[in-house]
Amino acid sequence: MIKGDYYMAKLAQATIKYNIYAKFEAEGMVEKPDVIGALFGQTEGLLGPEMDLRELQKSGRIGRIEAIIEVHNGKASGTIIIPSSLDSTETALIAACIETIERVGPCNAKIKIEKIEDVRNIKRKYIIDRAKDLLNKIYEEGISDIQELSEQLKESVRISEITTWNGLPSGPNIESFDEIIVVEGRADVLNLLRAGIKNVVAIEGTSIPEAIIKLSQEKTITVFLDGDRGGDLILKEIMSVADIDFVARAPRGKEVEELTKKEIYKSLRDKISASQIKIDYKVQKEDKKIIQEKPKVTVSTVTTRKTEEEQIPINILETAIESAKKIERDIKKHEEDIHLKKFKEILESLIGTRAACFINANGDVLGKVPVREIFDAIKEIEASGIIFDGEIDQKLLSIAEKKGIKYLIGMKSKKLRPSSKVKILTINDL
Secondary structure, eight states: OOOHHHHHHHHTOTTOOEEEEEEEEESSOOOHHHHHHHHHHHHTTTSOGGGOHHHHHHTTSBOOOEEEEEEETTEEEEEEEEEEOSOHHHHHHHHHHHTTOOEETTEEEEEEEEEEEEHHHHHHHHHHHHHHHHHHHHHHTTOOOHHHHHHHHHHHHHHHTOEEETTEEEOTTGGGOSEEEEESSHHHHHHHHHTTOOSEEEOOSSSOOHHHHHHHHHSEEEEEEOSSHHHHHHHHHHHHHSOOOEEEEOOTTOOGGGOOHHHHHHHHHTOEEHHHHHHHHHHHHHHHHHHHSOOOOOGGGEEEESEEEEEEEHHHHHHHHHHHHHHHHHHHHHHHHHHHHHHHHHHHHHTTTOEEEEEOTTSOEEEEEEGGGHHHHHHHOOOSEEEESSEEOHHHHHHHHHHTOOEEEESEEOOOOOOSSOEEEETTTO
16 A cells, blocks of 8 residues: 655655545556656646646656556556645646546556545644644643643733724724724723733723714724722713713622623623613612602692591602502513523523524423424414524514514524514623
8 A cells, every 4th residue: 555654755845735646557568667758748738838747847846756556467557646736726637637648658548546635634643643742741741731821822912912093002903893892991901802802992091082982973882891980980971972882890899900701701791781771870860859859748739538537648649659650660670680681591502503492471491493493383382482593584573473472582683674562682682
């Protein structure tokens, strides 16, 4: 059996990329010069002067051609090996050209390409085997864990990627991203780069730069701030001047620059929409106003209901009713938050699975099917919602409306017509 390792060593050419292996059969006795002569003579001019075998060998792009001949019953057969430093396309052309040869020396002959071997695969196999040996030695000698060294190397590369955008510390090529994370300072940018997050820019101060304001009008912006009073003040300022989409905060009392990779990703996963922040702020402001402005009871604001024993100031009654309504709203919001948390956990568990889960009104999973079977399953399962690893489109929304589905939750969503029956949520919403 002819081994590629042997011929690669025999050729001793550092530039060899491929070995062409061809089998030949002649109808009589032939020798090696007959085979080599047939290769050069019968392929001459077929592919033009630039691809002529003689010229390619003179320029070193075709190596020394070997012919291994065996004789059985007065007929010669064997293997031809042609080393090539051409690219894959040109090597394939040379190989196909060789199959057109019909005679070798005085005899009729047939040549068939057996394979084109990528010599670099041999080197890669050697590299992998050698790396295993070296790695074993590292473990045996008690050198630092290779994973730790790799992570240190990656971290140093990420940190070196910090640059500036409009004079502000940022990750590389910030304008190429559709979604941008805005942090407070340079140290925050460095920490996110360590965690592998590149689409980040810092405001560098409490006043919001004009560049950030303009960027917020063009990109999806997530503000990621420290969990302290300074972060509160910056949030208030940036929301008053820029078009912010989401808000993420470090745990209370911690700064973004000191978070671990796990804490960074958890904080970003737990981000909430800016619109919800505004609603919460408004509710808090109204509650504070109610507490500060105690109801004043005067004769003009007092009336009776039913009997004199049931006399209640109207403004106190209205305040009590409003409080009851607020409690009811808070309960509903709490229930919705629980559902959203469940939805988020289910959706995250589906990432990369191309599967869909059908859920009931309590958010419990009724069944799981491949996404490609979602339209068949929706006809059979009575569900309140569908959570799946895919994109929500108009066809799915229309069927969901007909089947009484209340929630459609996917990784992303196409531009859909508004629906009053189905609530559309994506992973960004959760």
